[in-house]
Amino acid sequence: MIDKKMALISLVFVFLLSVFASYSYFLNYSSIHTLSPIVSNNGKSGTAEKNPDGTEIAVTNEPRTEECPLNGKMQTKAEKANWEKRRPLGIMVENHLDARPQSGLSSADIIYEAVAEGGITRFLTIFYCQDAKYVGPVRSARIYFLQLLQGYGANPLYAHVGGANTDGPADALGQIEQIGWALYNDLNQFSVPFPNFWRDYERLPNRATEHTVYAATSKLWDYAASKRALTNVDKKGKAWSASFTSWKFSDDAKQADRGTVANISFGFWKSFASDYAIVWKYDKATNSYKRENGGAAHIDKDTGKQLEAKNIVVVFAKESLANDGYEGGQHILYKVTGSGDAIVFQNGKAIQGTWTKKNVDAGMKFTDENGKEIAVVRGQVFVEILPIGNKVTY
Numbered sequence: 001m002i003d004k005k006m007a008l009i010s011l012v013f014v015f016l017l018s019v020f021a022s023y024s025y026f027l028n029y030s031s032i033h034t035l036s037p038i039v040s041n042n043g044k045s046g047t048a049e050k051n052p053d054g055t056e057i058a059v060t061n062e063p064r065t066e067e068c069p070l071n072g073k074m075q076t077k078a079e080k081a082n083w084e085k086r087r088p089l090g091i092m093v094e095n096h097l098d099a100r101p102q103s104g105l106s107s108a109d110i111i112y113e114a115v116a117e118g119g120i121t122r123f124l125t126i127f128y129c130q131d132a133k134y135v136g137p138v139r140s141a142r143i144y145f146l147q148l149l150q151g152y153g154a155n156p157l158y159a160h161v162g163g164a165n166t167d168g169p170a171d172a173l174g175q176i177e178q179i180g181w182a183l184y185n186d187l188n189q190f191s192v193p194f195p196n197f198w199r200d201y202e203r204l205p206n207r208a209t210e211h212t213v214y215a216a217t218s219k220l221w222d223y224a225a226s227k228r229a230l231t232n233v234d235k236k237g238k239a240w241s242a243s244f245t246s247w248k249f250s251d252d253a254k255q256a257d258r259g260t261v262a263n264i265s266f267g268f269w270k271s272f273a274s275d276y277a278i279v280w281k282y283d284k285a286t287n288s289y290k291r292e293n294g295g296a297a298h299i300d301k302d303t304g305k306q307l308e309a310k311n312i313v314v315v316f317a318k319e320s321l322a323n324d325g326y327e328g329g330q331h332i333l334y335k336v337t338g339s340g341d342a343i344v345f346q347n348g349k350a351i352q353g354t355w356t357k358k359n360v361d362a363g364m365k366f367t368d369e370n371g372k373e374i375a376v377v378r379g380q381v382f383v384e385i386l387p388i389g390n391k392v393t394y
Contacts, residue, residue, distance in 0.1 A: 072249025104135030119269035168324030259348030310379030
């Protein structure tokens, strides 16, 4: 009897030890500290507080004197020292119901959202001035997201899991080959080994495998530097920013000058309309817009906080079918070069205007009804791409 008890105790002990070892391995592997040491003006280390998931949020007394070239947000000299060593990184993140809550969206400098297929939207998240320990779930490339990313200087990094590859106008992987990005600044998960991308079945339990791929910005930037010789310059010494033009930036409007446009609402497709209906609610005190997605607050899994942005830009673009014989349904296209109507929401106001993107290598610009460029309020920019004719209520 004693032997049986001892055997049972031993089995329990081995099981617990195994669980602990597995957890420790995963924790150590996935605990990526992307921020450099925090140093205040007097040379002393800063303090740190915790996210809901237990990871640290760096807090520093260092003044925010450095302007992020992508969205104008003011950052510290230490953060600038980091971003000056790298180039913009676009990561595809899905918005399927089973992908929510996503990770990393709150840390992106700029986000573009458009339908990927069947009324289901997807995000092109662009990182440069900020890092994210987890980004995902990561999904496949689409040609119009690729064309948007091409506006971020020479050879921006593009992280995704495969992509549309049927012969025809929607062939994203074929286009990546054609423009010389394949196995260079293109970071397709099928050609970039673990642990730069990984599957995490614990973050979104009981979900299909396609909703489990994650990445970390630091790992992708490190991989690009060590394996592809891509930092802020390429192997020939050419800076990515040589062909990049920033938006104009502005500070927050004074509270007394802020507008009263409180709610912005719209949908993408009639199919699955309720699941992908968007509401942005303006908070006058913080001068930011908080996002609701499918009737609920849109939460970043890692911060536990609702997504919010300083600028919401609605772009109306021509939508068409690729008619490429894709067996899974229909690939779609958005014409994101040329120009079209736009509405820019910032400072509690709605500005009617125009978007312009002269060619695939140019950035998308926004001008008001008088043709004057609209300055971006410093902070995250969220660009919503809707089919021409869709209604926006505000």
